[in-house]
Amino acid sequence: MVLIAAGCSSESGGSNDLSVGIVLPTKDEQRWVQDEERFKEAIGETDYTTEILFSQGSSAKEKENVETLISKGIDVLIITPQDGDSAAAAADAAKEEGITVISYDRLITNTDSVDYYVTFDSVAVGAAQAQYLVDNSEGSGIPLYLYAGAASDNNAYLFFEGAWNVLQPKIADGTFTIANSSEAEALQDKAELTREEMSAIVSQLTTSWDPNEAKNKAETHLTAAGDDMKGDIAILGPNDDTARAIADVFSQDSSVTSYVISGQDATKASIQYIIDGKQSMTVFKDVRTLVKDAMGMAITILDGDTPDTTGSYDNGEIDVPAMQSDVISVDKDNVQSEIIDSGYYEASEFTGLE
Ligand code: BGC
Secondary structure (H helix, E strand, O other), X not given: OEEEOOOOOEEEOOOOOOOEEEEEOOOOOHHHHHHHHHHHHHHOOOOOOEEEEEOOOOHHHHHHHXXXXXXXXXXXXXXXXXXXXXXXXXXXXXXXXXXXXXXXXXXXXXXXXOOXXXXXXXXXXXXHHHHHHHHOOOOOOEEEEEOEOOOOOHHHHHHHHXXXXXXXXXXHOOOEXXXXXXXXXXXXXXXXXXXXXXHHHHHHHEOOOXXXXXXXXXXXXXXXXXXXXXXXXXXXXXXXXXXXXXXXXXXXXXXXXXXXXXXXXXXXXXXXHHHOOOOOEEEXXXXXXXXXXXXXXXXXXXXXXXXXXXXXXXXXXXXXXXXXXXXXXXXXXXXXXXXXXXXXXXXXXXXXOO
16 A cells, blocks of 8 residues: 655555655655655565655755654665765764665765665666767767756766767767866866766866756857858757757757757656657666665665675765666667556557657
8 A cells, every 4th residue: 555645655454563764755756656656566566665755856854854764663674865975974873773775876975874776787878879879860960068067966977978888989089069168178188087086077067957057058059159060969968858959959950950969867858859759869777676675675684684785886985785687778769668568657658659
């Protein structure tokens, strides 16, 4: 049974003792609503009690949520930090109570209070986005517009690192010309970037994962761009929500003849954009797998056993044992097989599917 409590929380389970607390960043993005739905499905299959709370973009709210869950007696905390560094205090508070902390999708940084990390291969996400731009752009000197995620999200650096690994050689050999970043241009001869170097670029190109900020940046970039930076172009769209906002701006410019743009999350709105030819691709991160891994890990811990891990991630303080899963590049050609036939979404949720 799943009870929807007031505000942004949902509870399930039979006893009064709460076993697993789940804290997600925001209900305003379909990405995290997907996770909530998949958690609810998984929760229905366990005897342990769980509660899901949303931080709504606020680290203060996030800390409050963690405190609420601690006071309800949780043994395991599954948390996607709003801001990786700020969430360290919440993780520390949980740790002090002997709670096992699982970082979910985003890594909590600069604390030793994180026990496990359940994640997609985020470097592979950025690489898949970039590879799509490479494979679907023709000629040389192609204007390349770069955008990044939130500077407070460790994933933004992993995505960018993966993208840079693929794009940098193609910038160096003249296939692409960076159109919108003096910081990236200054570093374009460097195959491997330090965290500080990446930070300079990410700070300049950040969307803060906010479609409005993405839209404003894209407008500013297009206003500043000369005609030589228009025509057939490539755009590194960091995720689906920001990619649609950026694509909407570029599609309005009559000097932009065509654009290839990446995304990630396989959100419903972007799947429709892909079908309609308005967004080129998305990286499908099957949330069913991530939820299964996180809940599986939580149950293993509750049962008194040690969960399996596949590697580790440096969070600035410790190497956090991690369980990682793969991602899939999806465009018009495989949207039917990967997204519909796999049962992720129903065909009836979209129009124009062949
Ligand atoms: C997640 C993405 C998501 C983004 C914005 C990242 O940490 O990995 O899936 O689109 O945050 O919420």
